[in-house]
Amino acid sequence: MKAEIINVGNEVLLGNILNENARYLSEKLASIGFELLCHKVVGDQAQNISQAFQEAWNRAQLIIFTGGLGATVDDLTKEVVTSQLGLPLEKNSLWEDHLKAIYKKVGIGLDEKRKKQALVPRGCTIIPNDNGTAPGVIIEREDKIIILLPGPPEEVKPMVEKSVLSYLKGKSPWNVIKTHVLKVIGLGEATLEDRIRDLIDIEGNPRVVLMAQPTETHVYVTVKGMDKDDVDSILKEWEGKIRDRLGFYLYGVNEETLEGVVANLLFEGNYTVSTAESCTGGLLADKLTDIPGSSNYFLRGIVCYSNQAKMELLQVPREILDSVGAVSEETARAMVENIRSSSSSHFSLSTTGYAGPSDDPDDPVGLVYIGLGTPQGSYCQKFNYWGNRRSVKEQAAVSALNLLRLYLEGHLQ
Known part of the structure; x- marks a missing residue:
């Protein structure tokens, strides 16, 4: 499944804050077998959000937005996306009660502007947000999946870990998707690519992708299949091929540092x-x-x-x-x-x-x-x-x- 990430926010566009969401979501999507086409940053203007959404709709089956779900007048992602899809926004009473409890705890009333965060697209699935006031939503339309998430990374990451990944895995045609991250140090990205270029050029399954980090390079090997033992066997075989070519430059796998x-x-x-x-x-x-x-x-x-x-x-x-x-x-x-x-x-x-x-x-x-x-x-x-x-x-x-x-x-x- 092809995916695209759209990050909304003038503060990200102008470089006032780092775009942590793009890197995090890219790694997570790759780890569960999604093919990421691109990620884009747009400002808070409705026209820019709309254009980015239309372009993504024409080339991707999964579109993930971050940002623009808050209570201020320039938080327009939800409104623009639902307008494009022809979906009305409806009040979710449970989330409104949740907002009342949050704001009451800090001594702030729930005015109409803040109530906006309890409006969700009709027929969507709500993604709970334990660290903020704006919920995420999942919209299924035709053969597309649109996921709207808030902007702060400290809110996005727990929502993805607790809800989004399990949902996306359930949409995969494969019973088993596994990714190993092979960590390489002391070998430049270009030289590393030359050593395993033939493996990278193979499209489909397995999939090998390089991701450069500040002081090292990660090699993602993703295998999809219907049987766990088959997937494990293929993963072991391909990891062995890469180890043979990289030797001592490969220092660790997955969570190893x-x-x-x-x-x-x-x-x-x-x-x-x-x-x-x-x-x-x-x-x-x-x-x-x-x-x-x-x-x-x-x-x-x-x-x-x-x-x-x-x-x-x-x-x-x-x-x-x-x-x-x-x-x-x-x-x-x-x-x-x-x-x-x-x-x-x-x-x-x-x-x-x-x-x-x-x-x-x-x-x-x-x-x-x-x-x-x-x-x-x-x-x-x-x-x-x-x-x-x-x-x-x-x-x-x-x-x-x-x-x-x-x-x-x-x-x-």
């Missing part, structure tokens, strides 16, 4: 780790301690931003800092070796680099050296990242985690 994978490797080996950070400013230690039970493996983290701190806390020789500078392989190695020695940890990680921005075009913004200390000696890798300050810090912290993963899995010699 890089932090969690590294933590499990440390737990399994009864290992400990410490960090010495400069350009990442403690972000690496934060990621390592995001996992429950991290006190069993994380011993110490030092943020040594200045050269003075590097010399005092990590005994980085002044000669190194004076001769090659703080952003160098020599400094990264000195940091990682000394934090490992002083903390008596099995492993250690260090980061030093230029996060930027800089007024000097000759400054190598994005240059980062990452050190790894091990019982067999120290490693250092040089990275050149692209992006703003926060992006460089995030990429560096993730690369450091991945370097430790690669060593623990036996991929570094």
Whole structure:
């Protein structure tokens, strides 16, 4: 089934807020086998909403709107869609009573403007909203499904999880739809695509789709069928094909995170780790301690931003800092070796680099050296990242985690 997402709201159109709904809904639809044609953002004007709806009607069987269901005069999604479909809006007494209780609790009366949220299209299915005042609705018309959801992501996500996904799964011609998300790091999206291009080009079932994330790429493998065992078998076969081609670049599946994978490797080996950070400013230690039970493996983290701190806390020789500078392989190695020695940890990680921005075009913004200390000696890798300050810090912290993963899995010699 082909789907389209339309996000309504001037605040999204003008970039005042991030369009979290588009990304979230895209991932959820892909996970249950829907083919997403496009997602669009339009302003609050009735004409724009109407035009977007007409275009989606001509090419998709599932149309999902977010935004424009509230009580203000510019919340027009419901009115425009029902007008196009020739459906009257009718008061839902149960939802009106729900609104009265909500507003009474905060000491506000339910005036006519707010009552508007209790008007729903005739014959629709209501999607309860436990975190807001505007309900969602599902409209079935001809061979189409139109779903209207409010705009705030904190309202949309619970509604989708509790109601929308189960409804959409019930509309599928397949008894079983399963998706595995294979998570890849250290391999650019274009290179990754080249390695599995023939699998991506196969249309239909199974379906392989790439989705780029800020520091990694996800490969969605969706299989549809009538028998669970058959679907599981095909999914296993295709996952195996992709694993063979990607090797150690593939670090996890589905809900697994890089932090969690590294933590499990440390737990399994009864290992400990410490960090010495400069350009990442403690972000690496934060990621390592995001996992429950991290006190069993994380011993110490030092943020040594200045050269003075590097010399005092990590005994980085002044000669190194004076001769090659703080952003160098020599400094990264000195940091990682000394934090490992002083903390008596099995492993250690260090980061030093230029996060930027800089007024000097000759400054190598994005240059980062990452050190790894091990019982067999120290490693250092040089990275050149692209992006703003926060992006460089995030990429560096993730690369450091991945370097430790690669060593623990036996991929570094």
